[in-house]
Amino acid sequence: MSDIQFRFKLPLGRFELDTDGQFPAEGVTVLFGRSGSGKTSLLRCLAGLEQPRDAYLKVGGEIWHDTSRGLYVPSRQRAIGYVFQEGALFPQRRVINNLLYGYQRTPVAERTADFDQVVQLLGLQSLLQRFPMQLSGGEKQRVAIGRALLNSPRLLLMDEPLAALDRDHKKEILPFLERLHRHTHIPIVYVTHNFDELVRIADHLVLIEEGRILASGPLEEMLARVDLPISRDVDAGAVIDAQVLSHDEEFHLTRLKFAGGELLVTWVDRELGSDIRVRIHAKDVSLALEPAVSSSILNILPARVEEMQVHGRGRLLVKLDLNGVPLLARITRHSQHRLGLEVGSKLYAQVKGVAVLV
Amino acid sequence: MSDIQFRFKLPLGRFELDTDGQFPAEGVTVLFGRSGSGKTSLLRCLAGLEQPRDAYLKVGGEIWHDTSRGLYVPSRQRAIGYVFQEGALFPQRRVINNLLYGYQRTPVAERTADFDQVVQLLGLQSLLQRFPMQLSGGEKQRVAIGRALLNSPRLLLMDEPLAALDRDHKKEILPFLERLHRHTHIPIVYVTHNFDELVRIADHLVLIEEGRILASGPLEEMLARVDLPISRDVDAGAVIDAQVLSHDEEFHLTRLKFAGGELLVTWVDRELGSDIRVRIHAKDVSLALEPAVSSSILNILPARVEEMQVHGRGRLLVKLDLNGVPLLARITRHSQHRLGLEVGSKLYAQVKGVAVLV
Amino acid sequence: DTLRIAVASNFMEPARELVRQFEQQSPHRVTLSFGSTGKLYAQISHGAPFTLFLSADRARPQLLEKQGVALQGSVFTYAYGRLALWSMDSAQDIEEGQILQSPDAFRYLAIANPRLAPYGRAAKEVLESRELWSSLQSRIVRGENIGQTFQFARSGNAQLGFVALSQILSLNSDKKGSYWLVPETQHAPIEQQAVLLKDNGAGNDFVEFMHSSEASNIIARYGYRVAGSKPDE
Amino acid sequence: MSDLLSSDDVSALLITLKLAGISTLILLLLGTPLAWWMARTRFRFKAVIEALVALPLVLPPTVLGFYLLVVMGPHGWIGGALQALGAPSLAFTFSGLVVGSVIYSLPFVVQPLQTAFSSIGERTLEAASTLRASPMDRFWSVVVPHARGGFITAITLGFAHTLGEFGVVLMIGGNIPGETQVLSIAIYDHVESLQYGQAHILSGGLLVFSFVLLFLVYRSNRSAALLQRRERS
Amino acid sequence: MSDLLSSDDVSALLITLKLAGISTLILLLLGTPLAWWMARTRFRFKAVIEALVALPLVLPPTVLGFYLLVVMGPHGWIGGALQALGAPSLAFTFSGLVVGSVIYSLPFVVQPLQTAFSSIGERTLEAASTLRASPMDRFWSVVVPHARGGFITAITLGFAHTLGEFGVVLMIGGNIPGETQVLSIAIYDHVESLQYGQAHILSGGLLVFSFVLLFLVYRSNRSAALLQRRERS
Ligand SMILES: Nc1ncnc2c1ncn2[C@@H]1O[C@H](COP(=O)(O)OP(=O)(O)OP(=O)(O)O)[C@@H](O)[C@H]1O
Ligand SMILES: Nc1ncnc2c1ncn2[C@@H]1O[C@H](COP(=O)(O)OP(=O)(O)OP(=O)(O)O)[C@@H](O)[C@H]1O
Numbered sequence A, B: 001m002s003d004i005q006f007r008f009k010l011p012l013g014r015f016e017l018d019t020d021g022q023f024p025a026e027g028v029t030v031l032f033g034r035s036g037s038g039k040t041s042l043l044r045c046l047a048g049l050e051q052p053r054d055a056y057l058k059v060g061g062e063i064w065h066d067t068s069r070g071l072y073v074p075s076r077q078r079a080i081g082y083v084f085q086e087g088a089l090f091p092q093r094r095v096i097n098n099l100l101y102g103y104q105r106t107p108v109a110e111r112t113a114d115f116d117q118v119v120q121l122l123g124l125q126s127l128l129q130r131f132p133m134q135l136s137g138g139e140k141q142r143v144a145i146g147r148a149l150l151n152s153p154r155l156l157l158m159d160e161p162l163a164a165l166d167r168d169h170k171k172e173i174l175p176f177l178e179r180l181h182r183h184t185h186i187p188i189v190y191v192t193h194n195f196d197e198l199v200r201i202a203d204h205l206v207l208i209e210e211g212r213i214l215a216s217g218p219l220e221e222m223l224a225r226v227d228l229p230i231s232r233d234v235d236a237g238a239v240i241d242a243q244v245l246s247h248d249e250e251f252h253l254t255r256l257k258f259a260g261g262e263l264l265v266t267w268v269d270r271e272l273g274s275d276i277r278v279r280i281h282a283k284d285v286s287l288a289l290e291p292a293v294s295s296s297i298l299n300i301l302p303a304r305v306e307e308m309q310v311h312g313r314g315r316l317l318v319k320l321d322l323n324g325v326p327l328l329a330r331i332t333r334h335s336q337h338r339l340g341l342e343v344g345s346k347l348y349a350q351v352k353g354v355a356v357l358v
Numbered sequence C: 001d002t003l004r005i006a007v008a009s010n011f012m013e014p015a016r017e018l019v020r021q022f023e024q025q026s027p028h029r030v031t032l033s034f035g036s037t038g039k040l041y042a043q044i045s046h047g048a049p050f051t052l053f054l055s056a057d058r059a060r061p062q063l064l065e066k067q068g069v070a071l072q073g074s075v076f077t078y079a080y081g082r083l084a085l086w087s088m089d090s091a092q093d094i095e096e097g098q099i100l101q102s103p104d105a106f107r108y109l110a111i112a113n114p115r116l117a118p119y120g121r122a123a124k125e126v127l128e129s130r131e132l133w134s135s136l137q138s139r140i141v142r143g144e145n146i147g148q149t150f151q152f153a154r155s156g157n158a159q160l161g162f163v164a165l166s167q168i169l170s171l172n173s174d175k176k177g178s179y180w181l182v183p184e185t186q187h188a189p190i191e192q193q194a195v196l197l198k199d200n201g202a203g204n205d206f207v208e209f210m211h212s213s214e215a216s217n218i219i220a221r222y223g224y225r226v227a228g229s230k231p232d233e
Numbered sequence D, E: 001m002s003d004l005l006s007s008d009d010v011s012a013l014l015i016t017l018k019l020a021g022i023s024t025l026i027l028l029l030l031g032t033p034l035a036w037w038m039a040r041t042r043f044r045f046k047a048v049i050e051a052l053v054a055l056p057l058v059l060p061p062t063v064l065g066f067y068l069l070v071v072m073g074p075h076g077w078i079g080g081a082l083q084a085l086g087a088p089s090l091a092f093t094f095s096g097l098v099v100g101s102v103i104y105s106l107p108f109v110v111q112p113l114q115t116a117f118s119s120i121g122e123r124t125l126e127a128a129s130t131l132r133a134s135p136m137d138r139f140w141s142v143v144v145p146h147a148r149g150g151f152i153t154a155i156t157l158g159f160a161h162t163l164g165e166f167g168v169v170l171m172i173g174g175n176i177p178g179e180t181q182v183l184s185i186a187i188y189d190h191v192e193s194l195q196y197g198q199a200h201i202l203s204g205g206l207l208v209f210s211f212v213l214l215f216l217v218y219r220s221n222r223s224a225a226l227l228q229r230r231e232r233s
């Protein structure tokens, strides 16, 4: 599938959404920005729910909206799945009828979603006969997700779908979404303000600020930049794609290989050689001139300082180069001083925490 | 103020809230539990919005509900501030009239909230003339918080108030809530499923599971337990109360003192000797038999292993004793083996990350 | 005193004229309330505050007298209604009602409801005597009262109507259309009776006035035959 | 034929406005709590009450009026009770008209209000309770603004229906000029007595007046509705 | 006095039910799109249309009927147009009754529907669009269930009002037994002609029948409403 190209100019009171860009029509594109920055507005434009003053939208070769030529494909013909920020369940229908609404309206040949599987995954079995009013906040959100998935979408648009969910539920749903887009190649546009979710799920990242697109690009590139506002986040850090090298049965560890060396992480139940994504928080990386001895830190990798950016008083974000793979480290100026860091310094990155993302 | 004591039996379809407990009528009590566990139901009982089959509620010496004696103080006479999970703004009123609704109904002598201050804090200036329909999700949530605060509550009940907010807004609002309850002694009952928020704001923690209270106690105690489900969370970790010892102008660092030793953290703008709370994630603590040299890790503290609990295959949660102060460390069994850890071992805790909470 | 008189709707115009005259020669003030005879009867028997009741028939005044609601012996006939067959079309030849025999000449014939209105009963008698009653059933539209019957015909929806002469006379001359005044021999008299409900001076004065020749002239001018005059042939 | 309005017509107009105004007010006072109760209660036999409220609708107004007259008359249980208490009778008085109009128009006021009331979200009312609002306060500050459309419908249907109300009023009012003769009856009388010119003037005036009134009401409601629904875009 | 129901009464009953049924159906077919349009449009002159829809209410039914009769007559613009097209006239036919009832009852159907329609959240409709529902589909699957209460009100007010409808029907129907004589007129006739016994039977029957019907409608609606609103507790 080719790209999703768009241009929208949508005035909303004193606010104006004025965006222009493109992202790949595969994988997960996350719209990230603060409250009121225009994430929902952009998503609604993609869904065809707004009538912008000026609009152009091309999805996988088809033009969905082009005000200059008076072209507009209505929402119902776009085969999308939209998870509203507010849920927007049908209050008069039981959960099961909410779930089946789009499903029943999808021609049988185009149905890609499996009812039982979705119900199972979202833990909705015991809720099917309830009315939306009888659900808790998180339950409503899960039903809304299920309803969108069961619409057999060719494009999934999700507005903070997991905001009301606890970590356990997130842990079940996120991998499902990841598998979904990997297996079915359904592109997902996903709004969140949660950094963990972003890093976990995004392939592509679009940063929005005051109705405009600040920056957009593949996640790895975007996360490795030290000039964007997200790099100031406490959760800033790099994402590394690696392969499974070996398993250590006794200590229940898995050894990963990537261009910059090897990483030892807790057991990952994947075959040898399979691809895997890990995330390393900048704050979990410490620097040392020589490899530490008798420490519980497992991963100590040789690196070179590529770029340093002062973040706030007394703190520094260091972009390291591990044989071509970028890694971020957040250290204090005290440490910088003590270690005598400068661009080009060779040293050791001590990685305390490695989060496996798949 | 004395305690808040309660007992509620509320059947909701096949679910039943069956709680019984107490928490201090000061500071922040967080209700924590997964989606559908009964957090909202309990909060509603506290607010007087439900009519449980069996209810007893005593707040600061006053009995608000006692079904056995037919006693019931209606919500409107409880002087509470309630932030609904769904916002529940008045759709026909402009933002300013939503905000002023409770304020105008509070006798002038009892008004404790300052309109301008609340509007300023929540960044609502430019939204005052809008209708709720014209707000973004996060904006609605901020208005709902403002409306509750301006009701000059004697008890603040907040149901996931920050779920739709980005980190920047949280960073502004959380400290305000902390100051609020410290300065005005308004107790806050706060529902969240976000671990960061929980640790940040809670003084007291109530864990809810399937309508029942699983455990309840002061935050430090609860967080230092290795037997509760929350200790399995990736964000599990101890909270330590410390005092400011000295400032390092050059490197912009602050040295803190607590019973277990000293901690060097990034500059904290507080006077010498003032109290401060820090949080140390279990995953940010590594163990070593001897203090590391030439490492960027600033804080290395002598400790003793007090308790070890296996968490999942290959991982271990270690409760350390730093001269009476508990600290958690999450390590791999590989490390345990390499370091030869057992209860009573003396070693060094290398603290990579210290999050200052106030 | 104020005198309240209940008047059957069909006598509305002459009643107003009578009152105008009466008030000029008497200190009493009169208010008129109009309604169908049936309605006024129901109201009077439930205590309506009227002094005099000018009914459109004989039945109700006598019933009121029998029930003791009205003053005994106060019933009198004040006018006889004149039935006319009327068409708006002035070119129409309807003399002697021959047209009733030619069904192609009209679609609807309006009459007053025979069960409710004396004019209707009279019309029914005319039709029955010509043995047209059953054959015309599907063409007969019934007004609840003679006023409504007239509107059926005047709006052109009914091409013919058995209406009251008084109604035709109140039309402008260019709108009078054509009519045939049905001889009173062809139907039982449309006797309009009045009855006193209260014994007071004003009421008695008005009844006395009703019997005056001045009153008789007014009544006759509006197309009624006055009590005591000879029925025409 | 069409002279200016008679003084009777003018007083009929005034009485009509007074009747419609007072009836609408009473209808709101009665209908609002009734509708609220019906929208909120879980009373088993609510449907009985609902059906009873709508019932006056199915009887022809004149017939309903007739039964009201019977009940209000000196031998009816209301009339009898009032008489026993020494209170004046309701029949043929303005108060009687008000009672009749209220009974007849009640469903037009209750039903739209009930529909509007039942669509109010529980959550919004709860929010108001936590913000110190008493039930009355909640009603004024939350329910009324929400049910604005329902109130507009209730008031226009109630008011307009009382303006045009006729059968009940004619029956229990007795068509007494200056007292119980309302505009609708005056128009009816003009039509009955073939004074079409005056009927046209009165009807036209009533229509224009009502149109302007309704237009203003709807326009004011519209601007409020627009503001609310500008959700996005 | 009160014999069994006459065959005319029975046919009046059947015609009434047919009239009320057909009128209600047409009212829904006309009123629903009209109400939807009025609830959703931002047309500048919407208030004009709204006021026009409510206007028939303010005229007394008989007077409205009179004007309809005039308009439907051969010289009126509707009657004239029909005549020019060779179509049969509407006056004194069942179709004419339907037209009259529809005009008179339109506001009772449109207004509750409009109120119900305007309280539907934009978000829910949008959700349906993203779930492949066409506008028609959305209407049936989202709007109708939401506006259930409004439809119940519209149908009961519309149906009940047509049952009791009287003035208009009386005027344009011509009271032809078996064709345009409806129950309300039959009852009226009985009352007017002092056949109170039969009037009581018919009124009582109508009341009981309507009560049962209304009760069933309201009860079915109630159970649905209860389910919805059990929100919490
Ligand atoms: N109807 C409207 N009238 C005026 N302003 C509006 C309207 N709708 C939205 N806005 C403004 O447009 C901006 C963008 O709104 P949007 O809902 O896209 O934000 P968002 O990024 O989704 O925020 P959040 O994370 O809080 O949901 C906000 O500042 C909002 O106040
Ligand atoms: N009216 C009702 N009928 C039946 N079950 C209900 C009703 N209301 C709530 N429940 C159930 O009660 C349980 C507790 O609901 P509650 O809203 O208290 O959960 P919660 O802890 O606030 O969840 P969340 O984090 O998702 O908001 C849920 O399982 C919910 O499905």
Ligand SMILES: [Mg+2]
Binding pocket: A039, A040, A041, A085, A159, B136, B137, B138
């Ligand atoms: Mg949003």
Ligand SMILES: [Mg+2]
Binding pocket: A136, A137, A138, B039, B040, B041, B085, B159
């Ligand atoms: Mg909840």
